Amino acid sequence: MRKILLTTLLTLAAAAASAQRKGAVTATVLDAETGDMVPGAVLTVAPVAAPDKQQHFMSAYKGAVSMPSLAYGEYTLSVSFLGYNNYETTFTVAAPRQNLGEIRLRPGVEIEAVVKEAKTLRTSQKGDTVSYNAGAFKVVADADVEGLLKKMPGITITDGAVEAQGEEVKKIFVDGKEFFGEDVTTAIKSLPAQAVDRIEVYNKLSDAAEFSGMDDGEGYKAINIVTHKNMRQGQFGKFYAGLGYDADTKTGDRFKYLAGGNANIFSGDSRISVIGLFNNVNQQNFSFEDILGVSGNTGGGRRGGVGQYMVRPQSGVATVNAVGVNYSDTWGKRDQVTFQGSYFFNNTHTENESTVEKWYETPSIDTLSTRGSSDTQAYNHRFNARLEWKISPNHNLMIRPGFSFQSNDPLSRTMGWQYGESGYSPTDNFSKSARSGYNVRTNAIYRAKLGKPGRTITVDGMFRYSDFTNNSNSYSNVAPVLPLRPDGADAPWGWDADSYTQLRYLRSMAPSSTLALRGEFTYTEPVSKFAQLSFQYRAAYDHQERDKKSYETGADFSIAGIAPMPALSNTYESNYLTQRVGPGFRYSKERNTFVANVYYQRSSLDGQVMQTDAEKIRHNYDNVLYFMMGQLNINRENSLRLFVSSYTNNPEVTQLQSIFDISDAQYISSGNPGLNPSYNHRVNFHYTNSNVEKGRTFMWMFSMQA
CATH class of the missing domain: 2.170.130.10 (TonB-dependent receptor, plug domain)
Structure with a gap:
């Protein structure tokens, strides 16, 4: 029994050893007529017993071929190269090293080249x-x-x-x-x-x-x-990174880095895209949404609304960390639900140093010299989505929710001097703020077709609420201008600043909030096969509150036991009600379109400013607005588009209140109670010519605004 078992084990071991034996095969690929070496030829090798287990090799320099680690056995070999007939043979691997010698490829039959040139349509x-x-x-x-x-x-x-x-x-x-x-x-x-x-x-x-x-x-x-x-259908993207060292940098970050990329996963209607950017070399490729003016802008007209615009990268040296993701998909048996959404996060740390040297020759010979620095930390989160539900062929509902949050903490200081024939004036300004705010908004639109083609009703509603906090500590020089500069001073930075500077320290707290509601109803009625009449009514309500308190403090900015300064503090609230109503006309035939609308608009402002005495602000504004658009397709190559419209910007309550803002002694401003709305006219004209045969497009644009 032991002999049988031992014999079996030895037999299996020998078989395994034989199965594991491999050899290296070499060869050289040549041109059969000229004897030249042929590099780049493709060799396909497969075991005779298993033809589907193919291996591929390529001839290298001077046509040399190396096929390492081929198990002992019989193989088929196919050699191919552009311009040559395929070469096929069989060989057997039975030794650790084996040379197949020269493989001679015969040139194929030459044919005349046929070239067809065509200009790419741009x-x-x-x-x-x-x-x-x-x-x-x-x-x-x-x-x-x-x-x-x-x-x-x-x-x-x-x-x-x-x-x-x-x-x-x-x-x-x-x-x-x-x-x-x-x-x-x-x-x-x-x-x-x-x-x-x-x-x-x-x-x-x-x-x-x-x-x-x-x-x-x-x-x-x-x-x-x-x-x-x-x-x-698939996955694709790009990633990159770099690291460097700057021995002479003045920013404090000697090691510089840049990394980023994007990844996309597409599967029909389901799509996910992710993008990222991380660097400290001032590459601010991504824009971010300014929610409530936390980057410094606190006002604006009624068009667009606060928080509906983008902020471009600011000057300075910035460290940026940004990540964004976008997702879209379609659901339902009839693809009746479509969703698109995106989330974006951005963190920037921006440092900026500036030096200004100016010389004036008129009306007096003066020199201005300032040095400034700033350091700003900002965080931004933003979410936007669009959900459309095709309830039925005659009913649609679309909802746009959105949320954004941003914090912005700037620190800045500017020092300098102006001296010359006009006298001598030192500058010393400092500001440190903590700003944050959020914005919640939702739009919804419902549309119904009422049987007859062209007869529809559309109901549009919007809600937006925002809250903003701005706390700041600042000081500025309020010393009067001296008639002469100090004796013996040969440069502005050589003067004793303490002897000519009188600082006023201020602490300000200004929380504010806004609420906006809008509703719109549109009815369209066909009057012919190509024409429609419309009627539109829109009502919008905007409520704003702001409670600004400023304190004149000591150098520690403590407000313990200090009352707000009446000249720098105010509390106000405003209510805007804007209503618009009017008819419209639309004509469309063979891709030519003409649209004209006219509206009567009435805006009512009811505001109240609380200072020493309450200041009531009430105004009514009446306007007639118009809109006209024409699209004329002369032929397949030429088209015209004309766009004419008007709109108004009503003044904010902060622009109407007669209160001076003296938080910066060098820039004092106040409102104007008699300020009227701005009435704007716009004209845009486009002409486009496309020459398909020559692959050429000519566009001429004209725009005007009054």
Whole structure:
């Protein structure tokens, strides 16, 4: 029994050892006629017993071939190279080293080359949409969409702001779906250029206008990125990183770094895109939303509303950490629910140092010399979404929720002197603030078709609430101008600042909040096959509150036992009610469109300013507004578009109150109780000519505002 077992084990061991034996095979690939070496030939090797287990090799320098670690046995060999007939044979591996010798390839039959040249179509036009063929514009291998857009005529990018045909692009779409909300800068850096089939530039109607079919004049310029069909299913992206050392840097960060990238997971209608950027070399590629003026802007007109604009990168040396994600999908048996959403986080730390030297020759010979520095920390969170539900063929509902939060903590100081014939005046200003705010908003639009084509009703509603806190400590020099500069001083920085400086220390606290409600009703009625009449009523209510208290303190900024300064403190609230009503007309035939609307608008302001005595502010404003748009497609190559409209900006209560702001002794301002609304007229004209045969597009734009 033991002998049988031992014999079996020895047999298995021998078989295993034999099975594990491998050999290295070499060869040389040559031209059969000239004897020249052929590098780059492809060799396909497969066991005769298992032809599906193929291995591939390539001839190297001087046609040398090396096939290491082939198990003992019989193999088939196929050799191919462009311009040669395939070479096929079999060989057996039975030794640790084996040379197949020379493999001679015979040239194939030569045929005459057939070359057909065609000019790549760069642009084309359909209606008011200009389409750019991405393949006709050459970019580097790892370029993103931003690099592609910079190559296209009529499109410019400056500090992240994209302009097309002379107008700022407000949104980016990918295959017709919103991409990163209103953050255009982030959107164009999130996709590689190689994924793009074409770029479409067009005039996007507002949500309400798309639902009602009546252009309301509140549209905007948009870009739609159409991807290649093979890129709509799969994963792709780009990542990069760099590290450097600067021995002479003055910023304090000797090690410099830059890292970032994007990743995209596309599966039909389900799409996820992630983008990131981390650096300390002042690369602020992403724009971020200013919620409530926490970057310094606290006012503005009624158009757009607070928090509805983007802030471009500021000067200075910034450390940036930014992450964004965009998700879109379609659900339901009939794809009746569409969702698009994005979240973005941005953290910036910006340091800025400045030196100003100015010389004046008139009206008096003076010299101004200042040095300033600032340090700002900012955090921003933003979420936007769009949910559309096609309830039935005649009923649609669209909801846009949004939330944003931002904190901004700036620290700045400026010192300097102005001296000369006008006298001598030192400057010493300091400010340190803590600002934060959030914004919650929701838009909803419902549209119903009432049986007859062209007969619709559209109901549009909006809610927005924002809260903002601004606490600051500051001081500024209030010393009077001296008639003469100090004797013996040969440079401004040689003077004794304490002898000519009288600082006033201020502590300010200014919480504020806003509430905005808007409702709009639009009814359209067809009057012919190509014409519609419309009726629109809109009501908007805006409520603002602000409680500013300023204290004149000592150098420690303590307010214990100190009452607010009446001249620098005020509490106010305002209520704006704006109502607009009017008819409209729309005519559309064979891609030619004419729209005209006229509205009567009445705005009522009811405000109250609390200071020593309550100051009531009540105003009513009556205006007639108009809007007209014409789109004329002369032929397939030529089109005209004319846009004429008017709008108003009503003054804020802070612009109307007769209170002086003397928080900065060098910049004193006050409101004007008699201020009237601004009435604005706009004209935009576009002419586009597209020559398909020559691949040429000519655009002429004219705009005017009064």
